[in-house]
Amino acid sequence: MQAALERRTLAKMTQERIRIVSICGSLRDRSINAAVLRAAAKRAGPAAEAQLFHGLDKLPHFNPDHDHEFAPPPVQSLRDTLEGASVVLFSMPEYAGSLPGSFKNLLDWTIGSGSLYRMPVGWINPSAHGGARDAFRALRLVLEKAGANIIETACAEIPVGRDDVDPDGEIKDDVLLQEIAAVVAALAAAATMQKMDEKKHGA
Ligand SMILES: Cc1cc2nc3c(=O)[nH]c(=O)nc-3n(C[C@H](O)[C@H](O)[C@H](O)COP(=O)(O)O)c2cc1C
Numbered sequence: 559m560q561a562a563l564e565r566r567t568l569a570k571m572t573q574e575r576i577r578i579v580s581i582c583g584s585l586r587d588r589s590i591n592a593a594v595l596r597a598a599a600k601r602a603g604p605a606a607e608a609q610l611f612h613g614l615d616k617l618p619h620f621n622p623d624h625d626h627e628f629a630p631p632p633v634q635s636l637r638d639t640l641e642g643a644s645v646v647l648f649s650m651p652e653y654a655g656s657l658p659g660s661f662k663n664l665l666d667w668t669i670g671s672g673s674l675y676r677m678p679v680g681w682i683n684p685s686a687h688g689g690a691r692d693a694f695r696a697l698r699l700v701l702e703k704a705g706a707n708i709i710e711t712a713c714a715e716i717p718v719g720r721d722d723v724d725p726d727g728e729i730k731d732d733v734l735l736q737e738i739a740a741v742v743a744a745l746a747a748a749a750t751m752q753k754m755d756e757k758k759h760g761a
Contacts, residue, residue: 562672565641576606576749578742579643583650583661585615591649593723594684594716594738598647601739606746611639620666633667640673644749647712647741648681652693657700665700674704678748680712682741686719707752712744 580595592610599608616632624630629637640646650661657665668674679701683694694713701708716737722729729735 562637562641563675576602576644576746576753577642578602578606578608578645578647578745578749579611579639580608580647580649581611581661581664582614583648583658583664585658585660588723588727589651590684590718590720590723591651591682593727593729594649594682594718595647596727597729597735597738598649598682598742601735601742603742603746606644606742606749609639609643611636613639614660614664617660617664617667620663622670625667625670629667629671636664636667637671637673640668640677643677644753645678645680645709645712645745646674646706647745648679648697649684650681650690650693650697652685652690655692657693657696662696662700665697665704669704672705674701674706677706678709678712678745678752679706680709680741680745680748681714682738683715684718685715686717688715707748709744709748712741712748714741716741 580599582592582595584591595610599610602608613632613635618630650658681697683690716734718734722731722734724730
């Protein structure tokens, strides 16, 4: 856990810009959650760069026997992506009252490696009518177990309907885009604070 944190701190010290990694918990082609994260990536601003993680469907089923330093390549790719992250933004649907199985599988691969330990994290719940709250409660529990730094101002419900996503998969509504941008700004501010704190303490 400490080793992952030290590698991440070193990576961040050589990075000029904040890196926002987004992870979508839906594999659906026209996913609303993916559209939200694409919109968030475009609002990262000049001081930040955004990266969407695309390997969710490549991850093998979690098996503690394979959860070691030399993990299967798709797992290594996830860990490398997280090692380069300043902050992580999640968005996912709820399936049958909880997290999508493939997404929980991804989270399970981050525990042993400490990939989310002390990582500033936030999320956007785009479900309408108060949906998906149980899934986001479950996400909070997992992130607490992972030792992540949950940035409360970067955890938001921003209902996005299917009609809010155009045929190109883009969200065009200005109010929604402003709300999404506020989450990104809160995460970027948390990353900046953490960077300053690490510099101050000579990490
Ligand atoms: C199998 C299945 C189960 C679902 N269960 C829930 C649920 O328990 N609660 C909920 O709010 N929505 C549920 N939904 C609705 C999805 O969360 C919703 O369609 C969401 O927009 C999908 O996200 P996506 O567009 O990013 O794929 C379910 C959808 C499917 C396909």
